[in-house]
Amino acid sequence: MRARSEERRAEIVRAALEVIAERGYRGASLAAVAERVGLTQQGLLHHFPTKEALLVAVLKERDRWDAVPDTQWRVDLLAALVEYNAMRPAIIQTFSALLGESVTEGHPAREYFTERYTRVRANMADVLRAEYGDRLPSGLTPERGAPLLVAVMDGLQYQWLLDPESVDMPGAFRDFLALLGEEA
Amino acid sequence: MRARSEERRAEIVRAALEVIAERGYRGASLAAVAERVGLTQQGLLHHFPTKEALLVAVLKERDRWDAVPDTQWRVDLLAALVEYNAMRPAIIQTFSALLGESVTEGHPAREYFTERYTRVRANMADVLRAEYGDRLPSGLTPERGAPLLVAVMDGLQYQWLLDPESVDMPGAFRDFLALLGEEA
DNA sequence: TCGATTACCTGTAGAGCGGTAGGTTTCGTT
DNA sequence: AACGAAACCTACCGCTCTACAGGTAATCGA
Numbered sequence: 001m002r003a004r005s006e007e008r009r010a011e012i013v014r015a016a017l018e019v020i021a022e023r024g025y026r027g028a029s030l031a032a033v034a035e036r037v038g039l040t041q042q043g044l045l046h047h048f049p050t051k052e053a054l055l056v057a058v059l060k061e062r063d064r065w066d067a068v069p070d071t072q073w074r075v076d077l078l079a080a081l082v083e084y085n086a087m088r089p090a091i092i093q094t095f096s097a098l099l100g101e102s103v104t105e106g107h108p109a110r111e112y113f114t115e116r117y118t119r120v121r122a123n124m125a126d127v128l129r130a131e132y133g134d135r136l137p138s139g140l141t142p143e144r145g146a147p148l149l150v151a152v153m154d155g156l157q158y159q160w161l162l163d164p165e166s167v168d169m170p171g172a173f174r175d176f177l178a179l180l181g182e183e184a
Numbered sequence: 185m186r187a188r189s190e191e192r193r194a195e196i197v198r199a200a201l202e203v204i205a206e207r208g209y210r211g212a213s214l215a216a217v218a219e220r221v222g223l224t225q226q227g228l229l230h231h232f233p234t235k236e237a238l239l240v241a242v243l244k245e246r247d248r249w250d251a252v253p254d255t256q257w258r259v260d261l262l263a264a265l266v267e268y269n270a271m272r273p274a275i276i277q278t279f280s281a282l283l284g285e286s287v288t289e290g291h292p293a294r295e296y297f298t299e300r301y302t303r304v305r306a307n308m309a310d311v312l313r314a315e316y317g318d319r320l321p322s323g324l325t326p327e328r329g330a331p332l333l334v335a336v337m338d339g340l341q342y343q344w345l346l347d348p349e350s351v352d353m354p355g356a357f358r359d360f361l362a363l364l365g366e367e368a
Numbered sequence: 369t370c371g372a373t374t375a376c377c378t379g380t381a382g383a384g385c386g387g388t389a390g391g392t393t394t395c396g397t398t
Numbered sequence: 399a400a401c402g403a404a405a406c407c408t409a410c411c412g413c414t415c416t417a418c419a420g421g422t423a424a425t426c427g428a
Contacts, residue, residue, distance in 0.1 A: 005404080022289045026210045029385065041386085043406045051386065093287055100284005103277055103345040105206045114346045121343075121350075138363055147356045148363075151339025158338060159305075159331060161287040162298045166305075172331045179322055179332075179363050189374080213415065225416085227376050235416065 009047050011037045013057050021093040025055060025101055025109065052108050059112050062095065073127045079177060082153065083170040092157050099154070121146045128180075137183045145180055152176045193231050195221045197241050205277040209239060209285055209293065236292045243296050246279065257311045259361060266337065267354040276341050283338070305330045312364075321367045329364055336360045 015036040019028040030051055034044040048054040085092055102109040128142035128149070136145050152173065160169040199220040203212040214235055218228040232238040269276055286293040312326035312333070320329050336357065344353040 008405085024208075024210060024285055024288045026208060027288065030387090031385085039405095040407065042388090042408080045387070046405060046407095049387090096287050097284055099342055100281055100287075101208055103284075103342065104208045104211065104281050110346070117343055117346055118350060138366055140359060140363070144356065144359050147340065147343055147351055148336060148360050151336045151343060151356070152332060153339070154342060155335025155337070155339035156331065158283055158287065159301055159335060162294070162301055166302065167331060172328065172335070175324060175328050176332050179324070182322055182366065192375085214417095215415080223375095224377065226378080226418090229417070230375060230377095233417090 005047075008037075009057070012039075012044060012047055012054070013061050016054055016058050017061075017094050018090060020058065020097060021090050024097045025107075030054070055108055058094075059109060063116075072130065073123065075127060075131045075177060075181075078127070078149075079170065079174055082156075082173045085157070086160070086169050089161065089164075093161055096154075096157050096161060117150065120150055124149045132181070137181055138179070140180075149176075149180070189231075192221075193241070196223075196228060196231055196238070197245050200238055200242050201245075201278050202274060204242065204281060205274050208281045209291075214238070239292055242278075243293060247300075256314065257307065259311060259315045259365075262311070262333075263354065263358055263361060266340075266357045269341070270344070270353050273345065273348075277345055280338075280341050280345060301334065304334055308333045316365075321365055322363070324364075333360075333364070 012033065016028065016033045019033050019036065022028075023032070029041075030044055031041040033054070034041045037044075044054075048057060098109050099113055101107055102113045104110075124146035125142040128136060128145050132142070135141065156167065156169045156172055160167040196217065200212065200217045203217050203220065206212075207216070213225075214228055215225040217238070218225045221228075228238075232241060282293050283297055285291055286297045288294075308330035309326040312320060312329050316326070319325065340351065340353045340356055344351040
């Protein structure tokens with residue numbers, strides 16, 4: 001019944017995540033996603049009327065994922081998160097690919113990422129403030145530290161995806177956290 | 185004669201840079217690039233036999249660009265570079281889009297970026313070593329500082345491209361350099 | 369001046385794309 | 399048992415994409 005349908009949709013979203021990781025959004029065809037769940041492309045379109053609707057569902061899934069309810073993040077949990085991410089390359093790859101595409105004109109995920117980063121920077125500033133107060137040991141305000149924190153996480157992901165052997169993502173991230181936490 | 189031809193190819197590469205910035209590599213059609221230089225798609229294929237050949241030329245152009253001959257970069261020049269980049273969003277957008285796509289399977293730019301990052305990390309380590317010796321003031325080795333430096337540059341670019349009003353890319357980068365240069 | 373090369377063009381093949389139309393099967397409800 | 403909706407299919411449309419084939423006009427060296 002209705003539960004069956006939701007389950008099906010969840011399956012499709014999961015498959016879409018995989019295909020986007022492999023080919024990006026533009027390169028991900030509905031047929032490829034459909035095949036992965038044993039449907040025809042038109043069968044898939046019954047659950048998601050357009051390709052963009054499927055993308056929206058993928059992005060919503062991501063939001064649900066990292067909005068762990070009422071968890072007040074702490075700096076040491078961020079390090080653990082990065083470590084966890086290093087074990088789930090598929091997810092990282094999906095959203096790294098989407099982020100890259102999203103900077104192009106009229107990309108359907110552009111607004112999503114813009115708003116997401118505004119939100120994430122604010123969250124990170126909160127985390128830093130909770131840890132260090134209005135000044136980090138290095139002298140930065142939390143609001144100026146936050147974009148750097150986010151940039152390091154994203155930037156390391158690209159380097160790591162391209163060459164996991166050469167880049168110790170969690171280690172490098174810990175180095176950065178240490179840098180933030182050191183006295184000037 | 186031959187000079188004419190090279191000039192034409194340069195025009196095409198320039199146009200390709202623009203179109204890739206707008207639509208990514210997968211989204212960039214040869215016809216769109218051709219139109220921008222007043223050619224038909226088939227006319228363009230006379231100069232570059234395949235789409236991939238055109239991409240290779242674009243990547244080569246980039247190499248030529250940032251291999252400013254014999255310039256030994258210094259940390260303060262990096263800050264100036266970021267400032268300069270902030271005035272040329274088209275270039276940044278092109279390569280941010282390409283980087284994002286390149287993490288997908290079998291992307292023709294993947295190897296390029298993998299090798300490029302290996303090289304850039306090594307260069308950055310050299311820069312840091314030239315500035316600070318074998319230990320940064322914060323205690324990091326140059327080899328461990330370099331991936332962070334690169335990550336911050338890339339990560340800030342994405343945030344800035346998505347929302348230039350909200351992200352002071354050069355300022356944030358200077359913050360990071362100060363962080364690297366501070367005593368532990 | 370001639371022959372060849374270069375720089376294009378038109379035409380078209382061949383595949384893949386997202387999306388629509390409409391039919392059929394399955395299944396829970398009454 | 400009958401009905402209606404949901405789930406999914408076949409068939410197809412119109413478009414776009416890269417690339418190939420082959421022709422034509424200009425240009426350049428001998």
